[in-house]
Amino acid sequence: xxxxxxxxxxxxxxxxxxxxxxxxxxxxxxxxxxxxxxxxxxxxxxxxxxxxxxxxxxxxxxxxxxxxxxxxxxxxxxxxxxxxxxxxxxxxxxxxxxxxxxxxxxxxxxxxxxxxxxxxxxxxxxxxxxxxxxxxxxxxxxxxx
Amino acid sequence: xxxxxxxxxxxxxxxxxxxxxxxxxxxxxxxxxxxxxxxxxxxxxxxxxxxxxxxxxxxxxxxxxxxxxxxxxxxxxxxxxxxxxxxxxxxxxxxxxxxxxxxxxxxxxxxxxxxxxxxxxxxxxxxxxxxxxxxxxxxxxxxxx
Numbered sequence: 174x175x176x177x178x179x180x181x182x183x184x185x186x187x188x189x190x191x192x193x194x195x196x197x198x199x200x201x202x203x204x205x206x207x208x209x210x211x212x213x214x215x216x217x218x219x220x221x222x223x224x225x226x227x228x229x230x231x232x233x234x235x236x237x238x239x240x241x242x243x244x245x246x247x248x249x250x251x252x253x254x255x256x257x258x259x260x261x262x263x264x265x266x267x268x269x270x271x272x273x274x275x276x277x278x279x280x281x282x283x284x285x286x287x288x289x290x291x292x293x294x295x296x297x298x299x300x301x302x303x304x305x306x307x308x309x310x311x312x313x314x315x316x317x318x
Numbered sequence: 319x320x321x322x323x324x325x326x327x328x329x330x331x332x333x334x335x336x337x338x339x340x341x342x343x344x345x346x347x348x349x350x351x352x353x354x355x356x357x358x359x360x361x362x363x364x365x366x367x368x369x370x371x372x373x374x375x376x377x378x379x380x381x382x383x384x385x386x387x388x389x390x391x392x393x394x395x396x397x398x399x400x401x402x403x404x405x406x407x408x409x410x411x412x413x414x415x416x417x418x419x420x421x422x423x424x425x426x427x428x429x430x431x432x433x434x435x436x437x438x439x440x441x442x443x444x445x446x447x448x449x450x451x452x453x454x455x456x457x458x459x460x461x462x463x
Contacts, residue, residue, distance in 0.1 A: 230407070231400065231407075231408055232392075232393055232408075233396050233400070240389065240390075240393055241386065241389065243389075244385065244386065244389035245385075247377075248377055248378045251376065251377060251378050252378045255378070262375070262376075262414055262415055262418075263378075263412075264411070264412070264414075264415065265377070265411065266411035266413075266437075267408075267409070267410045267411070268407075268435075268437065269409075270407055270427060270434065270435030270436075273407075282415060288440075289415065290413075290416050291415075291440035292411075292413065292437045292439040294436065295433075295435075295436035
């Protein structure tokens with residue numbers, strides 16, 4: 174006996190996290206639309222939101238409802254990260270020049286940090302967290318939500 | 319005779335464009351919340367949205383309604399720029415590490431352009447448009463809206 178699949182089910186099943194995003198991040202939690210990841214680079218507290226929708230490259234590829242959700246979730250994450258870190262400035266960006274799967278960066282910046290006041294993208298080599306440090310930060314983020 | 323000013327009027331009167339943003343951009347048009355500017359750097363088609371609200375540094379400093387408007391206007395501008403340029407990828411970002419007045423970058427990127435696939439921010443020196451070229455691009459953008 175076959176299983177009935179609606180086009181809607183097939184579309185949802187097709188979402189999967191790009192392996193390059195998975196490889197250099199730690200999972201934090203799943204929000205409504207997005208999965209939230211911590212980039213494994215201790216130079217800056219750096220979060221990444223990935224809308225759990227297949228085949229999205231640009232924010233304007235999302236439905237209007239998903240666009241509104243993404244904006245809401247990005248702002249939530251920005252506020253949480255600013256509160257948790259006491260940072261000087263939040264930097265957000267959606268580039269996708271290397272990994273095309275739609276993803277939004279939210280980074281806590283401080284005066285004098287690596288490449289300040291330049292951008293975080295494309296600057297030098299990642300400095301991975303010690304395992305305990307990443308898990309400690311992730312725990313505090315989960316509590317802050 | 320004095321003029322009655324409500325607190326609301328006083329708050330709105332306090333918005334003004336940061337002189338550094340004004341100095342290296344051309345005005346394109348005023349949308350609902352934002353003023354739209356063309357960065358005077360011909361290396362990339364580069365637009366900047368500035369919410370016309372005083373004393374805003376972060377997206378989450380805006381009211382929820384203004385946040386929704388900003389998201390909507392950023393997406394509109396991204397779509398228009400992608401359609402107009404036929405670019406490979408849109409890059410958006412809100413940094414504010416140098417000019418703290420809240421502003422959103424929307425940049426059309428192409429494979430092999432200056433600093434591809436790295437970011438546009440902090441890369442080399444601006445290459446201003448010839449006056450006719452800037453005005454031609456601005457006219458096409460105004461028509462595209």
